[in-house]
Amino acid sequence: MPIEEVEETAEAIETMEIRGAATIAGAAAAALESQAAASEATDPEAFEAELRAAARTLYQTRPTAVSLPNALRFVLQDLEGATVEELRETVLTRTRKFRADLEHAQERLGRIGANRLRDGDVIMTHCHSTDALATVEHAVDAGKDIEAIVKETRPRNQGHITAQRLRELGVPVTLIVDSAAHRYLNDVDHVLVGADSIAADGSVINKIGTSGLAVNARDRGTPIVVAAQTIKLHPGTLTGHTVEIEMRAESEVISKADREKIGEITVKNPAFDVTPPRHVDAIITERGQYPPESIVSLMRELYGDVDEEPWAEPN
Numbered sequence: 228m229p230i231e232e233v234e235e236t237a238e239a240i241e242t243m244e245i246r247g248a249a250t251i252a253g254a255a256a257a258a259l260e261s262q263a264a265a266s267e268a269t270d271p272e273a274f275e276a277e278l279r280a281a282a283r284t285l286y287q288t289r290p291t292a293v294s295l296p297n298a299l300r301f302v303l304q305d306l307e308g309a310t311v312e313e314l315r316e317t318v319l320t321r322t323r324k325f326r327a328d329l330e331h332a333q334e335r336l337g338r339i340g341a342n343r344l345r346d347g348d349v350i351m352t353h354c355h356s357t358d359a360l361a362t363v364e365h366a367v368d369a370g371k372d373i374e375a376i377v378k379e380t381r382p383r384n385q386g387h388i389t390a391q392r393l394r395e396l397g398v399p400v401t402l403i404v405d406s407a408a409h410r411y412l413n414d415v416d417h418v419l420v421g422a423d424s425i426a427a428d429g430s431v432i433n434k435i436g437t438s439g440l441a442v443n444a445r446d447r448g449t450p451i452v453v454a455a456q457t458i459k460l461h462p463g464t465l466t467g468h469t470v471e472i473e474m475r476a477e478s479e480v481i482s483k484a485d486r487e488k489i490g491e492i493t494v495k496n497p498a499f500d501v502t503p504p505r506h507v508d509a510i511i512t513e514r515g516q517y518p519p520e521s522i523v524s525l526m527r528e529l530y531g532d533v534d535e536e537p538w539a540e541p542n
């Protein structure tokens with residue numbers, strides 16, 4: 228049985244109290260760290276079984292952001308240690324490293340992404356991405372004036388979080404409903420979004436509405452830039468796996484009362500969509516800027532072919 232803190236983290240990820248691909252990964256690593264620190268296992272097998280159970284609880288929360296399994300894999304792959312204490316030390320060292328790397332990567336990605344933004348540029352955002360905002364923060368720190376048109380991002384309105392963070396950076400914000408994006412793209416220099424997963428062919432899996440925005444941006448000739456640390460690279464897609472798109476509750480889209488008033492309808496609420504590489508101009512990572520079609524080389528270098536899940540129950 229995982230400790231209470233792991234259960235609480237899993238619940239918070241599921242209900243989106245903890246959300247955003249990078250934040251989810253950091254929280255999952257922190258939960259594994261707590262599990263390892265609190266474990267009272269007396270033999271290595273029991274300790275590893277506890278960690279695997281904790282990882283499974285975290286893994287089952289949301290299916291699309293690959294940063295979550297990438298975090299779990301970083302911590303649990305090929306665990307080394309002959310005693311519980313050695314194993315605990317390995318896990319604690321890895322979880323701390325993972326969390327520190329996460330912060331450094333975002334900082335570095337931000338510095339690289341800021342090079343694309345020029346003084347006076349207007350960006351359009353979709354959803355709330357800490358990686359995307361890191362690029363704006365670095366541009367602002369470098370003294371550039373940036374303005375933002377922020378899509379509200381139905382149904383959960385994460386655009387409000389983006390608007391608030393941008394205001395904290397002193398960036399002037401215009402909030403629009405999602406369907407107004409095409410109208411305002413003429414005023415925009417870059418569409419700037421994050422990612423939950425990036426597939427080997429360079430497809431970007433991000434908040435529902437990203438692919439439509441990218442099509443509109445192409446129509447208007449506005450570049451679309453994706454800010455995504457390398458923990459968003461989905462190594463399973465190297466071996467033919469597809470990225471599962473999370474379907475969320477109907478209640479996020481329509482209230483029970485409204486639904487009953489309308490009569491018999493089907494409601495669908497996919498949380499993400501897939502933007503093909505031809506609609507993406509650049510993917511900014513902490514390792515540099517990549518055309519989407521060449522991201523596969525970075526994926527292979529960093530992850531190789533990953534097929535196993537180190538948190539699976541042993542046969």
Ligand SMILES: O=P(O)(O)OC[C@H]1O[C@H](OP(=O)(O)O)[C@H](O)[C@@H]1O
Binds near residue numbers: 356359421423434
């Ligand atoms: O890792 P960072 O850049 O913060 O966020 C990446 C992505 O995670 C979010 O998903 P959700 O709101 O958790 O469904 C958005 O789709 C956002 O673009």
